[in-house]
Amino acid sequence: MPNISQILSHAEASCRQRGTNLTEKRKRVLTGLLQSKKALSAYDLIDYLRVEFDEAPPPTSVYRILDFLSEENLVHKLKLANKYVACSHISCDHAHEVPQFLICDDCGSVAEIGVKKNVINTLQNSVEQAGYLLKSPQLELHCVCQDCAERAA
């Protein structure tokens, strides 16, 4: 696993290639997500920026930055948890299947898994039979991680 500064360089190059700009502020938000290794809310990130960088950006700015990072596929938005997480494939060069997220309801840890294509296809078929169009096959699943399951036991 590459270290954070390598990931940042990679992300920066990727943005430049797409004609966008990974600014210092955007880098700091991304760094926060990479360091925490779990999903954070926008307000968690504001706290992080205050503590680590003595910044106090308004929510507006942080949400804008998170939107930007999502657009660049550096970060995923987890609607189910109202949180944001660094893409686990952030430093890969190849394209990926649509990510599926497992969110631990207890501790907030997030695992990103792939599922077989035919599962998604079956799902998509069911959706279309109901007269709907799937906007995004990105699933977010309520889970409990092993650590929390053991702690509870």
Add this chain to the structure above:
Amino acid sequence: MPNISQILSHAEASCRQRGTNLTEKRKRVLTGLLQSKKALSAYDLIDYLRVEFDEAPPPTSVYRILDFLSEENLVHKLKLANKYVACSHISCDHAHEVPQFLICDDCGSVAEIGVKKNVINTLQNSVEQAGYLLKSPQLELHCVCQDCAERAA
């Protein structure tokens, strides 16, 4: 499709059988969801109660009632949309597969579908391989309904 008062009687009987009590207030919240035929937020329901029944319950009460109705499987909570919807099988007697929800991001309409058991199993296996436990295989999918898709076209 049974009418609303039939559904209410059925729900009331179901609660009684489980040793719980479908009070008038709870009935009115359920009625609101049944009438609207779509997902409503807790605050939508407060508005509904004010308009239809000249009540002004605090959010606390409405959330409590929604929790109760969820426990009784009369209502489903859609975390993805922060809304609540009457269970479409509310008046059936038989057990059901775990519901899957299609949420129109434009108009908020919700379809409830079943998916084949093996799809869920496959998913569950992937989750377990990642060291997580699936708390609920209830999926909520971001969709666009046919009406909205046509309107946009």
Add this chain to the structure above:
DNA sequence: GAAATTATGATACGTTATATCATCCACAGT
């Protein structure tokens, strides 16, 4: 170096949800 574009800040507010403590109500046992 002025104009245009991009990025960020300030302020205020809207929406969703919960914490805490108080009150009401129905019903059981005496």
Add this chain to the structure above:
DNA sequence: ACTGTGGATGATATAACGTATCATAATTTC
């Protein structure tokens, strides 16, 4: 009837998440 008990609801305040609007700063481009 009296009372205690548990279930149900209300009142109040506030937390957490998110957005609208307008202003300002920084960067690029000509």
